[in-house]
Amino acid sequence: MGERQVLRQTTSKHNPKNVVNLPMYVNPDKNKDSGNLRWILPYCKPDLPRVAGAVVLFCVNDAMALTIPLITGMLVDQVITQGHTERLVHLCLLMIALTIIRVGSRYGYQMWMERFGQNSIYRLVSDEYEKLHELDFTYFNHTRTGDIMSRLTSDTDAIRHCLSWVSYQIVDCVVMFVGALCVMFVIDWRLALALSCVTPFIFLLTRGLSTHAHPLFYAIRNSLASLNSMVEENIEGNRVVKAFVREPYETEKFDERNDDYMRRNMDLAYNSRRYMPWLDGLGFSLQLITLGLGGFLVIEGYMTLGNLVSFNSFLWMIDGPVRQSGWLINDWQRFNASCIKIRKLLTAQSRITEKPDARESVKQAVTIAEQVGGTHPPTPDRISGEVRFDHVSFAFPDDPETPILKDIDFAIPAGAKLGILGETGAGKSTLVSLISRFYDPTLGHVLIDGIDARDWPLTTLRSQVCIVAQDTFLFSDTIGSNIGFGADEDAARDERYIQRMAQIAGADSFIRSMPDGYDTVVGERGVGLSGGQKQRLSLARALADDPSILIMDDTTSAVDMETEAEIQRHLREMDGSKTIITIAHRISSVKDSDLILVLEHGRIVERGTHEELVARHGRYWDIYHKQLGLQSGASQGF
Ligand SMILES: Nc1ncnc2c1ncn2[C@@H]1O[C@H](COP(=O)(O)OP(=O)(O)OP(=O)(O)O)[C@@H](O)[C@H]1O
Ligand SMILES: [Mg+2]
Incomplete structure (x- = not known):
């Protein structure tokens, strides 16, 4: 069990209502300004x-790879040219043994590197997910869902691919190239x-390719995020699309x-096309030099045929x-383009942060409140409910x-009922x-x-x-689990408690009439339920949270009177x-409240109880009379 899981379990056991965010594997501020490789290192x-271990196996593999051609040369020189046929079997057996070691070590380090990449990415994705929970509404107001999804999926996969495969491929290429060239120097x-004359050209070409590819990958990545967002929005809003x-x-x-996505990928392909043929050509020129110059040296007697082989x-x-x-x-x-995106997510700042000494300062304030002797003194873990x-x-x-x-200014004591009324867009939510x-x-x-x-x-x-938010959101889970979502573990498992909350929210009877009752699985966002049913379920969920x-x-609003x-x-x-x-x-929804606020353009324009406001013949009275007229009209069948 991971260190973070242990922490979550201990926290929830002692104080189930106070589950803290899990600590991140790596502090996002660590290596904030360093390069991408240094940044990923702590993960x-x-x-x-x-x-x-993989490096050791890697060295074994490359040593074998460099040795096997030497034996091939020996075989040509000693067995074929000089006629020592008795050495054929030994040399062949030696080659087989070295090949087995090579294949085994290669398989071993590839597996270890894959495991290394997967583990590193596991930590990274966990941190990304943890960060998402930490970020506030402002971040989500600005960032498209598709973009966030890309960071959690394709970007992390690009990093995994680089850690598990590209890393050793690059080292392999460099070691092989330099190693082979060194051995070649020894031979001739x-x-x-x-x-080795072609080396500077390789360097120039790869540098050019790399410089041009970087912005192209960044653009591809952004284009994919935008495409994902669009698809995500369309799937979610498919009913609206169809209805209109x-x-x-x-x-x-x-x-x-x-x-756009295709164009950007093509730009990348064109960029590759500009450089790849030259790189391929350089590869071919190596063969040409070996055969041409090598052949000449053998003919002239400066080199043996075995060495050429x-x-x-x-x-x-x-x-x-x-x-x-x-x-x-x-x-x-x-890898670099993906790192930039993920680093942006991990270092995004939430405007809503907890003060480091919040727990202590609340404890002190509560002690003072107890000494003063309020009617419902709060505790550090339990609010009594006064709002000002x-x-x-x-x-x-x-x-x-x-x-x-x-300039909103009002106060309600703990246990009171407050009603807020106002035109749409007045600022109630x-x-x-x-x-x-x-x-x-x-x-x-705002004082609590x-x-x-x-x-x-x-x-x-x-x-x-x-x-209980205006736009109801339900998880694709059973009705019982949805209601018990915020409740502590014991309450969430207590069927009678869940049913009682549903009864209070007026949801029990329709839940029971469903085929599987409380075990009925609702679709994503509560698909399959009516607007009023969803509202009642989300009220039950809030009540279960106590x-x-x-x-x-x-x-x-969507429930009948x-x-x-x-x-x-x-x-x-x-x-x-x-x-x-x-x-x-x-x-009718607010008239029994101890205090009713009427909001207009973000200001409180009237306040009082139902009776006071009706007697005042102001804004509230207007609304009251209009609604009264509508209701009596409705009751008379209009
Ligand atoms: N994320 C946001 N960024 C900027 N403005 C916003 C944002 N959310 C809401 N607003 C604006 O704030 C104002 C108040 O919105 P609010 O949702 O509080 O209204 P409301 O009184 O709850 O309306 P309704 O009765 O329709 O629910 C509106 O003018 C709205 O355009
Ligand atoms: Mg609202």
Whole structure:
């Protein structure tokens, strides 16, 4: 079991509601400004002994590879030319033995390198995933899902390929080339010198290829991310596309991106085409030099035929690396482009961070609250539910010029019910997202139990403030698991508890009427359920979490009035310790609240109880009368 799993289990056992983020394998700030190889090294570190083993086997393999041609030369000279036929069997047996060792060692180091690459990538992907959980809404508002998916899949695979295969191929090429050339120098320096004349050309060509390939790989990678995003959006929004008969339009859009992806790949192919033939040509010139000059030296008696045969056997060792260098450089640049993208993800900064001493400072504040003797004194792990907005203004970080909330100032005690009413776009959802600290206020403070939301440990805050979001999201899992998603382990396993929560949310009866009841698997995002059913399930999920502050953002908008009234009755029957914040467009959803806020263009324009607001004959009264008219009209059959 990994070190991180152990930590998660210990944490959840002692404090199931307070599961901290798992530590990352590597601190993202480590080697932040260094090259890609140095950056990836800490991910590889635990497997470096395996790499050392692979290097030993690699050396054995290359030593065998360099020795076998020498024996071939001996065989020609001693057996064929000089007629020592008795040595034929020995030399053949020796060659067989060396070949077996070579094949065995090659297989061994390839397996070890594959394991090394897989393990390193495992750590890297885990860190990427962990980072995603750490990042805030602002990051996800800006980054396309397809782009994130590319970083987790194709980019990490490019790195795996480089670690597991390209790494030893490059070393192999260099060792083979230099080693073969050295042995060739020993055999015959004249021919070796002639062959080594091509080296500067190889260097120039590979450098040119590498420089041009880097931006091309980066562009390909971005184009693929954009293509992935488009496909991902279309799969998710397939119902909208079909409903609006926009298939041809979407296909056209897809074709554009697909064309772009193809064009960029072709650019890369053209770049390769500019260099590869020259590299291939250089490879061919090596053969030409060996046969031409070598043949001449043998004829003139400066070299034995055996040495020429040995030379010829060594030729593939310098010819292969020359031809392969172009492909390896492409792989290397793909590795670099992927590293840049993954490093950007890992070093992305979340605006919402926990103060390092959050736990301690909350403990101190709680001790003071206990001494003062509040009605529901909080504990460091349990919020009691008092909410106060102290002259809060807010603008989204990506649009700081447009204020969304302006001077919001109100307070509700723990266990109270707050209703928020307002036209669409007034800022209701934004207001409640500040309580969970999905964003921080631009001005002013949001105080939970008298402590600034920024001072609470994030896990405590988020596990105690539960938002039933406007756009319901369900996992493709059983209904029971969806409801128990946020609950601690014991509660999630307790069927009766899950059913009780479903009853309160008005979901029990429709769940029971489904073929497999609580074990019914819902499709992705709750496909197969009606809007009202999804809303009730997400309310049940929030209730199962047992939060101190329950926020319902338009949660019953798709539920009929009768069911809504029943849900509200159940909620009232629940213990009164929960602070409940209800955002709604219907007066009926908020009229029993202890305080109702009417929001307009990000400002509170009216506040009070239902009776006070009706008596005031203002904005609330207008809405009330319009809705009353509609309702009585509906009851009379209009
Ligand atoms: N991520 C964002 N970046 C920039 N502006 C945003 C973002 N999300 C929402 N807004 C803007 O903030 C304003 C308030 O949005 P909000 O979702 O809080 O409204 P709301 O009162 O909940 O509306 P509704 O009743 O339709 O749910 C809107 O004008 C919206 O355009
Ligand atoms: Mg909203």
